[in-house]
Amino acid sequence: MSYRYLFLHGGPAMGAAMERALYPERIDCHWWDQPRPVVGARRPCQDLCDAAEVELRRQAQLHGQPLTLLASSFGAVLATHLSRVAPRLIARIVLLSPVAELEQGLLRVARRVAQLSGQPAPALDAALARHDQAPGRESYWAVFHALLSHPALVKQYWLPGSPRADWFAQMLALPEMFDLAAHMAIADDYQRTPLLPQAVPFRGPVDIILGVADPLFDPVEAAAWWRRCYPQAQVRLAPAAHFPHLEWSLDACLA
Structure with missing residues (x-):
């Protein structure tokens, strides 16, 4: 099967179980569960970026044309890496409450x-x-x-x-939803060379969807930070906190 969208979940080291549960009908979206770091890996965050590049190239080849990246939270770091190393394989980027300053x-x-x-x-x-x-x-x-x-x-x-809070707590209990050791390894590696707000070579359309009540950042400051990476970006505020695609709607984010 080929997909139109490649989803990059956050965390790091979370999963796409929530998206699969809420949007089972979205067969055009690849809810990709990112690989966990190999024990003892020297650069687990770089390994994750490399894995995302491999996945993008694989899915773009299957689809026969560039894909739209849907990147939630820390997944925006992966999307930005991909926009630098493989911009021609990307049709559009949609950043969902993106977080780089983890x-x-x-x-x-x-x-x-x-x-x-x-x-x-x-x-x-x-x-x-x-x-x-x-x-x-x-x-x-x-x-x-x-x-x-x-x-x-x-x-x-x-x-x-929001009733989603109790649901979120239940989802977090799933073993595939969050790997603490993997999160720590990736985050420590990321802090060595964090993403900086610098322009990337991707010149296609970019949408930045920010939750008005996101606890991780101030929306105005976040919009300014990400526009330094993507000057062409269109920024929209969503009636949501940190998961606009789950609390607002995926269709609204993609509109």
């Missing part, structure tokens, strides 16, 4: 949970205080682990009162 985004979520959730967060408060005093990967991961265990976390990724 550490800053998750620290923003952590501070939001600690300050605004209305639920006690002593472990998270302590981890944030240590990170503020001595920033580094060790203190960052302490914040991250404290954040993962906080009950208010999953609600941050959806609009207030």
